[in-house]
Every structure is written in C-alpha cells, then in structure tokens.
Amino acid sequence: MRYEVERKFLVADAGWRAGAVSRRRLTDGLIGEFAGGKVRVRLDEERATLTVKGRREGLARPEFEYEIPRADAEAMLRLVCETWRIEKTRHCVPHDGMVWSVDEYGGALSGMVLAEIELEHEAQAVALPAWLGREVTADPRFRQSTLLRLAREAGRPVTLCEVLAAPM
Template sequence: MRFEIERKFLVAHDGWRAAVTHRMDLRDGLVGQFARGKVRVRLDGGQAWLTVKGARQGIARPEFEYEIPVADAENMLEGICVGRTIEKTRSVVPFGGLTWTVDEFRGQLAGIVLAEVELEDEDQDFTRPDWIGREVTGDLRFRQSTLLHLCREAARTIGLTEILALPEQVLPVQD
C-alpha cells in the first residue's frame, strides 16, 4: 500500500516561477466522500486518473491511483461531480532535492496559490524555499474537499482573505 505524506503551504511570492520545470492544467472532481476517505477523478489533458484516498494518520494517508480512459473521466466530471470540481494549473518546482508542486487555482478560487511537498516520512527534514509562506497542512480550510464545499455554497469567487477569516476547526467537511 502506498502512503501519501505531504505538507502544504501558502505561497508568499512568485519566486518559484523561474524554477518551474513542468506545468499541467488539472481538473479535479470529487466522486465520493465518506468517513474514512474520498474518491477523486483527475483530468490532465490527454490523461486521467481515479484516486482513492484513505483516512489521515497524522500527515500520512493511504492512496491508490489508477489511470482511466479520458472519456470516462470527462463523463464522471460532467455527470457525477457536478458542482464538485476544481480547476488549477499545477507547476512542478524542484528545490532542495525534493519536488514541490505549486497549484494556482482558477474559477471560483482564482488567486489562491498553494504549494505542497511529498516526503518519504513524517519526520523528514527539508529546506523550505524562500517563496514558501505559512504552513497549512493541518488547516481544514485548505483541504480540497473544504474548498469544493465553499465553492458550492458561495457560488462566487472566494478569496484567500475570506478563507482565512473562517474558523479553522468548525467546518462541516472531512477529507
């Protein structure tokens, strides 16, 4: 079983842009969410994946990912994930021997930029680039399922200031 161990951060400034090695335009949809995890579909142009994520154990969680036909992903996004999709540009940025991903959200979350780094273990030491801001790994407001919920409820653009003004631990969302 593969475990995803990641840390998530706000992005302080655009210094990461000069180091980008690859970009992807992603469309993610929440297929289903349950007490101990979720199922997500992801479309990246000519490729698509179905991902099953289990319950968090600290900053780790079991993750299973399967490539699926693009047509199936498009049908899931349009027919099953209605109102539960996020679009973002993901940039890959190597730094300090690790691969960082920077997500620039589009649509209702336009202007929100988050960075993530996957680690080998929870206690792994790593150097933070100077463009990394506040850590939001355990902050429920920045989980993708919460962002999807906020988009569905607001039906308008939601900014970082508005998200930060929300109470961190009382949101009705599990991820």
Template sequence: MRFEIERKFLVAHDGWRASATGRRSLRDGLVGQFGRGKVRVRLDEDRAWLTVKGARLGISRPEFEYAIPCADAEAMLRNVCVGGVIDKTRHCVPHDGLTWVVDEFGGCLAGIVLAEVELDSEDQAFAEPDWIGEEVTGDPRFRQTTLLHLCGRLGRPVTMGDILALPRTL
C-alpha cells in the same frame, strides 16, 4: 499500499516561477466522501485517474490511484462530482533535492496559490524555499474538499479572505 506523506503551504511570493521546470492543467472533482476519506477523479491533458484516499494518520494517508479513460473522467466531472470542479495549473519546482508542486487555482478559486511537497517519511527534514509562506498542513480550510464545498456554497469566486474566515476546526 502506498502512503501519501505531504506538507502544504501558502505561497509568499512569485519567486518560485524562475525555478519552475514544468506545468500541467488539471481538473479535479470529488466523486464522494466516506468517513474521513474520499474518492476523487482527476484529468490532465493526456490522462485521467481515480484516487481513493483514506483517513489521515498524522500527515500520512493511504492512497490508491487507478487509470481510467479520459472520456469517463470527463463524464464524471460533468455528471457525478459533488460541489463542482477545481481547475488548476500545477507547476513542478525543484528545490534542494525535492520537487515542490505549486498549484495556481482557476475558476471559482482564481488567485489562490498553494504549494506542497511529498516526503518519504513524516520526520524527513527539508529546506523551505524562500517563497514558502505559512504551513497549512492539517488545516481543514485548505483541503480540496473544503474548497470545493465553499465554491458551491458561495456561488461566486472564493478569495483567500473567504478561506481564512472559515473556522480552523470544520
């Protein structure tokens, strides 16, 4: 079983762009939630997969990924997903031996930019790039499920102000 260990941050400025080494377009949809876990479908330009994520234990959570046909992912995104679909461009940004991902959201979340770094252990030390802002690891307002539900509920583009206006305990 694989554990995902990641930290999430707001992005303070566009300084990361100069170091970005790759990017890809992603579409994510929430297939369902159970307890404190979820099932997500994700599609990029070349492949698709289902991800099952279990409950968080600190900043870790069990994660299982399964490749699926792209046509199946397209159908799930259109017909099955709860609360809409998230469109984003994911940029890879190496910094001090780690690869950070910077997600620029599109669609109803256009203008929202978040960064994440995956770690080998919860207590792993790492250097934060100067473009990193406030840490939002564990803040339920910045979970993709929250963002998806917010898009569906507001029926208009979501701003950072809308996200920050949510209670910190959802």
C-alpha cells in the same frame, strides 16, 4: 498499498515562478467523501485517474490510484462532479533536491495558490523555499472540498482572507 505523505503551504510570493520547470493543467472532480477520506477523478493532458484517499494520520494517508479511460473520466466530471470540480495549473518547482508542486487554482478557486511537497516518510527533513508562507497541512479550511464549499456558498471565487476567516 501506497501511503501519500505530504505537507501543504500557502505561497507568500511569486518567487517560485523563476524556478518552475514544467506545468500541467488538471481538472479534479470530487466523487465522494467518507470518514476523513475521499474519492476523486483527475484529468490532465496525458492521463485520467481515479483515486481513493483514506483518512490522514499525521502527514500520511493511504492512497489508491488507478488509470482509467479518458472518456470515463470526462463522463464522471460531467455527470457526477458537476458542482465539485477543481481546475488548476500545477507547476513543478525544484528546490534543494526535491520537487515542489505549486498549484494555481482557476474556476471557483481562482486566485488561490498553494504549494505541496511529497515526502518519503513523515520525519524527512525539508528545506523550505523562501517563497513559502505558513504551513496549512493540518488546517481543514485548505482541503479542496472545504475550499469548494466556501466558493459555492459565496457564489464566486473566494479570497485567501475569506478562507482564513472561515471557522476551522
């Protein structure tokens, strides 16, 4: 069993763009949530996956990811995740020996930009790039399901100010 250990941050400015070495477009669909966990389908240009993530304990959570046929992922996104889809472009940005993922959201979350780093263990030291803003790892307002709910309730993309003003 694999554990995902990650930290998530707001992005303070576009300084990360100069260091980006690749990007890929992702579509995530939320299939369901349970006791702090979720089931997600993801589609990108190269592969399709079904992922089950358990409850977060600190920075870590169990993660089970399985490659699935592209046609199945497309059908799940269309038939099961109709209103629970996230579109984003993920940029890979190396910094101090690690690779950051900077996600630029589209669709219902258009304009939102978040960065995350996957770690080997919770105590791993991380050099934070100058373009990072505050850490939001433990902030429930920055869970993708919460961001989608806020956008659906507003009937339009939500701004960072609106997310920060939402109750925790």
